[in-house]
Amino acid sequence: MTQVKVFLRDDEIPTKWYNILPDMPTPMKPPLHPGTGKPIDPEDLAPVFPVNLIEQEVSSDRWIDIPEEVIEKYLIWRPTPLYRALALERILDAPVKIFFKHEGVSPPGSHKPNTAIPQAYYNKVFGIKRLTTETGAGQWGCALSFACMMFGLECKVYMVRISYQQKPYRRLMMMTWGANCIPSPSEQTEAGRKILAKHPDSPGSLGIAISEAIEDAVVDESARYSLGSVLNHVLLHQTIVGLEAQKQMEKLGLYPDVVMGCAGGGSNFAGLALPFVRDKINGKDISIVACEPASCPTLTRGPYAYDFGDTNQTTPLLPMYTLGHDFVPAPIHAGGLRYHGMAPIISHLVKENIIEPRAYHQIKTFKAGVQWAQTEGFIPAPETNHVIAAVIDEANRAKEEGKEKVILFNWSGHGIMDLAAYDAYLSGKLTDYELSDEEIQKGLKAIEGFPKPC
Amino acid sequence: MTQVKVFLRDDEIPTKWYNILPDMPTPMKPPLHPGTGKPIDPEDLAPVFPVNLIEQEVSSDRWIDIPEEVIEKYLIWRPTPLYRALALERILDAPVKIFFKHEGVSPPGSHKPNTAIPQAYYNKVFGIKRLTTETGAGQWGCALSFACMMFGLECKVYMVRISYQQKPYRRLMMMTWGANCIPSPSEQTEAGRKILAKHPDSPGSLGIAISEAIEDAVVDESARYSLGSVLNHVLLHQTIVGLEAQKQMEKLGLYPDVVMGCAGGGSNFAGLALPFVRDKINGKDISIVACEPASCPTLTRGPYAYDFGDTNQTTPLLPMYTLGHDFVPAPIHAGGLRYHGMAPIISHLVKENIIEPRAYHQIKTFKAGVQWAQTEGFIPAPETNHVIAAVIDEANRAKEEGKEKVILFNWSGHGIMDLAAYDAYLSGKLTDYELSDEEIQKGLKAIEGFPKPC
Numbered sequence: 053m054t055q056v057k058v059f060l061r062d063d064e065i066p067t068k069w070y071n072i073l074p075d076m077p078t079p080m081k082p083p084l085h086p087g088t089g090k091p092i093d094p095e096d097l098a099p100v101f102p103v104n105l106i107e108q109e110v111s112s113d114r115w116i117d118i119p120e121e122v123i124e125k126y127l128i129w130r131p132t133p134l135y136r137a138l139a140l141e142r143i144l145d146a147p148v149k150i151f152f153k154h155e156g157v158s159p160p161g162s163h164k165p166n167t168a169i170p171q172a173y174y175n176k177v178f179g180i181k182r183l184t185t186e187t188g189a190g191q192w193g194c195a196l197s198f199a200c201m202m203f204g205l206e207c208k209v210y211m212v213r214i215s216y217q218q219k220p221y222r223r224l225m226m227m228t229w230g231a232n233c234i235p236s237p238s239e240q241t242e243a244g245r246k247i248l249a250k251h252p253d254s255p256g257s258l259g260i261a262i263s264e265a266i267e268d269a270v271v272d273e274s275a276r277y278s279l280g281s282v283l284n285h286v287l288l289h290q291t292i293v294g295l296e297a298q299k300q301m302e303k304l305g306l307y308p309d310v311v312m313g314c315a316g317g318g319s320n321f322a323g324l325a326l327p328f329v330r331d332k333i334n335g336k337d338i339s340i341v342a343c344e345p346a347s348c349p350t351l352t353r354g355p356y357a358y359d360f361g362d363t364n365q366t367t368p369l370l371p372m373y374t375l376g377h378d379f380v381p382a383p384i385h386a387g388g389l390r391y392h393g394m395a396p397i398i399s400h401l402v403k404e405n406i407i408e409p410r411a412y413h414q415i416k417t418f419k420a421g422v423q424w425a426q427t428e429g430f431i432p433a434p435e436t437n438h439v440i441a442a443v444i445d446e447a448n449r450a451k452e453e454g455k456e457k458v459i460l461f462n463w464s465g466h467g468i469m470d471l472a473a474y475d476a477y478l479s480g481k482l483t484d485y486e487l488s489d490e491e492i493q494k495g496l497k498a499i500e501g502f503p504k505p506c
Numbered sequence: 507m508t509q510v511k512v513f514l515r516d517d518e519i520p521t522k523w524y525n526i527l528p529d530m531p532t533p534m535k536p537p538l539h540p541g542t543g544k545p546i547d548p549e550d551l552a553p554v555f556p557v558n559l560i561e562q563e564v565s566s567d568r569w570i571d572i573p574e575e576v577i578e579k580y581l582i583w584r585p586t587p588l589y590r591a592l593a594l595e596r597i598l599d600a601p602v603k604i605f606f607k608h609e610g611v612s613p614p615g616s617h618k619p620n621t622a623i624p625q626a627y628y629n630k631v632f633g634i635k636r637l638t639t640e641t642g643a644g645q646w647g648c649a650l651s652f653a654c655m656m657f658g659l660e661c662k663v664y665m666v667r668i669s670y671q672q673k674p675y676r677r678l679m680m681m682t683w684g685a686n687c688i689p690s691p692s693e694q695t696e697a698g699r700k701i702l703a704k705h706p707d708s709p710g711s712l713g714i715a716i717s718e719a720i721e722d723a724v725v726d727e728s729a730r731y732s733l734g735s736v737l738n739h740v741l742l743h744q745t746i747v748g749l750e751a752q753k754q755m756e757k758l759g760l761y762p763d764v765v766m767g768c769a770g771g772g773s774n775f776a777g778l779a780l781p782f783v784r785d786k787i788n789g790k791d792i793s794i795v796a797c798e799p800a801s802c803p804t805l806t807r808g809p810y811a812y813d814f815g816d817t818n819q820t821t822p823l824l825p826m827y828t829l830g831h832d833f834v835p836a837p838i839h840a841g842g843l844r845y846h847g848m849a850p851i852i853s854h855l856v857k858e859n860i861i862e863p864r865a866y867h868q869i870k871t872f873k874a875g876v877q878w879a880q881t882e883g884f885i886p887a888p889e890t891n892h893v894i895a896a897v898i899d900e901a902n903r904a905k906e907e908g909k910e911k912v913i914l915f916n917w918s919g920h921g922i923m924d925l926a927a928y929d930a931y932l933s934g935k936l937t938d939y940e941l942s943d944e945e946i947q948k949g950l951k952a953i954e955g956f957p958k959p960c
Binding site: 053055056057059061062063120123124127128129139157159161198201202220221224225227228229230422425426428429430431468469471472474475478 | 507509510511513515516517574577578581582583593611613615652655656674675678679681682683684876879880882883884885922923925926928929932
C-alpha cells in the first residue's frame with residue numbers, strides 16, 4: 053500500500069504564522085498616498101481596518117503567534133491533509149511525485165477562511181461589532197460569513213448584482229451562516245445610490261461593491277472593512293498552509309523541487325509558497341511557480357508599477373505588477389483570478405526572480421481539471437484548474453528531460469458550486485480569450501503619470 | 507488545546523468489512539419469491555447483480571476481506587476523520603461528549619461511495635462493462651458515477667425527471683465523472699416508453715426510474731444494475747465507517763454510550779451502527795438509535811411485514827418494516843429518507859429491540875442543522891439534520907438526568923448542494939407533514955394478503 057495522505061494531529065498545527073517581510077532580499081517599496089505621492093501613514097487606514105491588523109500589515113517580526121482562539125477555530129478543518137496524487141501520476145507516467153494540500157476541506161470549501169477567521173478574531177478583540185466586505189463569485193463572502201458567525205460578529209456582504217442573481221447557492225451559504233448579503237449596487241450607500249440613479253439596471257462590478265463595503269464601514273464607528281487577498285496580513289495568515297506542508301513533507305522525508313499555486317490577488321499562492329520562498333532565499337534549490345490566467349496576465353505581461361488596488365481608486369497606491377486598475381478581465385469562470393493587480397509581496401518576489409510566473413488559457417485548465425476529477429476524484433475549483441494544468445505541464449517536462457521531480461501544489465478549493473463551468477467545457481461552449489498587446493497598453497493608460505517604484 | 511479530530515493513518519484503514527449475519531441473535535427471515543411465496547434462490551438475481559456480489563449478499567462469514575483495489579480507491583478520502591463537536595457541546599452545556607464521523611469529505615460529499623466503489627469493483631472483476639442505476643435527488647447517482655469512473659466502467663443513471671430539471675448541479679457532477687445521466691421516464695426502455703405514451707409530461711418517480719434501470723441491465727448481458735441501500739451487501743460495505751470509528755474511539759480511550767444515525771433505506775445508519783450492534787449482542791451496555799422522518803415513519807409506525815422493495819413490485823418480497831410499497835412520502839427535503847421500507851438487517855434488529863427508532867419532523871431537523879452550521883461550521887445534508895436533532899435531544903435529556911454520556915453519530919454528508927432547502931427553512935416556508943393513522947392504514951392496504959414474517 054502506497055501512502056496517499058499525510059495528516060497532522062491537532063496538536064501538530066503550527067502556532068505561528070510566517071512573515072516574509074524581514075527576510076526579503078531587498079526592501080519592498082512602500083504604499084503611497086495617491087494625493088501626496090508620499091508613503092502612507094498606517095494610521096490613515098484606521099477607519100477601514102482595526103489597528104491590530106494594521107500593525108500586522110507592517111510588522112517586521114519574522115514569526116507571529118497565532119492566538120489560541122484562532123487555533124481553536126482553525127481546528128474545525130485544519131491541519132488539512134497533504135495528499136499524493138498517485139492516480140494522476142500513473143496516468144502521466146512521468147518521473148514525478150505530485151503532492152497537494154487539500155484546502156477544499158474547509159466549511160466554505162476553499163483556503164479563504166485561513167484569513168477570514170483571524171480577521172474576524174482581531175476585529176472582535178478590537179471591539180468591532182460588524183464587518184463589511186464585497187464578493188464577486190461568492191467564495192470570499194462565504195468565508196467571511198462563516199468566520200463572523202464563529203466569533204459572533206455581524207457580517208454584511210455586498211455581492212455583485214449579476215452574481216447575486218446567477219449564483220444563488222453562494223448567497224444561501226452566507227445566509228445560512230447568518231450574514232446579510234445584498235446585491236450591489238444597493239440603495240444602502242451613497243456610492244450605490246449614485247450608480248443606481250444613472251443605471252437603475254446596473255449588473256454591478258467588484259469595484260462598485262468594494263466602494264459600497266468601504267463606505268459602509270467608514271461611516272460606522274463599530275464597523276470595519278475586510279479584504280480577502282492582496283494585503284500583507286492576508287498573505288501572512290495564509291502561510292499556515294505552507295508551514296503545515298513543510299511538516300508533512302518532512303514526515304515523508306521529502307522536499308519539493310517545485311512549489312506551485314494559482315494566483316489571482318496572490319493569497320492562495322502565497323499561503324503555500326512563502327515558507328518555501330524563505331528556504332530559497334536561504335539557499336535551497338527550488339522552483340516556485342505562480343499560475344495565472346492568460347486572459348488576465350498580470351505577472352506575465354503587466355509592468356511592475358504603482359497602481360490602485362481597486363477600480364474605484366480608493367486604496368493607497370500599491371507597488372505591484374498590474375494591468376491597470378481600469379482593466380476589465382474577460383469573463384472566465386475562474387472568478388477568483390480576475391484581478392488587475394497582484395499582492396505587493398508576490399510582485400516583489402517576481403521582480404526579484406524568486407518566483408516564476410506562468411499563464412494558462414481557460415480551456416487547457418478545464419481539460420486538466422476534468423482529467424483530475426476523473427483520476428483523483430475530487431472536482432477542483434476553476435481557479436485550482438490553473439495550477440493543475442501547470443502541474444501536468446511540469447510532469448511532462450520532467451518526462452522529456454528524464455529528471456525526477458517532487459512537485460507540491462496548493463489545491464485551493466473544490467468546484468462543486470462551479471459545475472456550470474464544467475458543463476460549458478464538456479459541451480464545447482468554453483472559449484479562450486486572446487489579449488492583444490494593444491489591449492494591454494490600453495489598460496495601462498490609466499496609470500500613466502503615476503509614480504514609478506524603481 | 508482540546509483535541510477536535512482523530513485521524514487514522516492510511517495504513518490503519520480496516521482491511522475487512524463486518525458481516526453481522528452470523529451474529530444475529532435470531533435467524534433472519536429469507537426474501538420470498540412473490541409468485542411462489544417460497545424463499546428465493548440467489549441464482550434468480552443473476553441477471554440483475556453479478557454473482558460475486560450475490561455471494562456477499564448471502565455470505566455467513568463474519569469478516570470479509572476488502573480487496574486491495576478497493577482499499578486503494580477508499581484511500582482517496584478514507585479513513586474519514588472522527589470529530590468532536592466541541593463548539594456544539596459548549597452551547598448545549600450538557601454533560602455529554604459528542605463525536606461524529608465526517609463522511610462529507612468524500613468526492614461526492616456523502617457516505618454513498620463506501621458501497622459504490624466496491625460494487626463497481628466487483629462488477630468489473632466479474633467482467634461487467636456497464637452499470638445502471640436510478641437516482642432521486644442525485645446523491646447515489648453521483649457516487650456510482652464517481653466509482654465507475656475510478657474503475658473504467660460505463661455508468662448510466664436514470665434520474666427522476668423532476669429532479670433532473672430542478673437539480674442540475676447533481677447531474678453536472680455525474681457528467682463530470684463521465685456518466686450518462688438521463689431523465690426518467692425515458693424513451694430508452696420499454697418501461698419508460700409505456701409511461702410516456704400515457705403521460706408525456708410525467709415528472710417521473712423513483713419507482714419508474716428503478717424499473718428503467720433494471721430493464722436496461724437485464725436486457726444487456728454486459729450490464730448489471732446497482733442499488734445504493736437496503737441490501738445486505740450494501741450495508742456490509744458501509745461497515746467500514748463503524749470499524750474506523752471503533753479504532754478512533756479506542757485511540758481516545760472512550761466508548762460511546764449512544765450510537766446514532768439517520769435512516770432512509772438503512773445503509774448510512776448501518777455503516778456506523780453494525781460494529782457496535784455486535785458489541786451490544788456480546789453484552790455491551792449501549793443504546794443504538796435510528797432516526798427517521800416523522801413524515802415517513804417506517805420504523806416507528808409501520809408493521810414488520812413482507813413487502814416489495816420497490817413501488818413497481820419487481821424485487822423479491824423482503825422482510826422489513828414498511829409503510830407499503832404504494833406509500834408516497836411527503837416531499838420533505840431529505841430525499842434520501844423518503845423510502846417506504848427499511849433494510850431487512852436493520853428491521854430485524856429493531857424487531858429484536860436491539861436498535862431503537864425515533865422520528866423527527868422536518869422543521870425541527872432544520873433548526874438543528876442551522877444550529878450545527880452556526881457552531882460547528884460545516885453545513886449538513888437535510889438527511890443528516892435528522893440525526894443532529896436527535897443528538898441535541900439526547901444531550902438535553904442527559905442534562906435533565908444529570909448523566910454523563912458519550913454520543914457518537916454518523917455525519918452522513920454535506921448540504922451545500924441542498925442550500926435551497928435551507929433557504930426555505932430560513933424564510934419560514936418549510937412545513938411539517940402530520941400523518942394520520944388512516945393514511946398509514948391506507949398505505950398498508952397494498953400488502954394485505956402478503957405472507958407474514960412471524
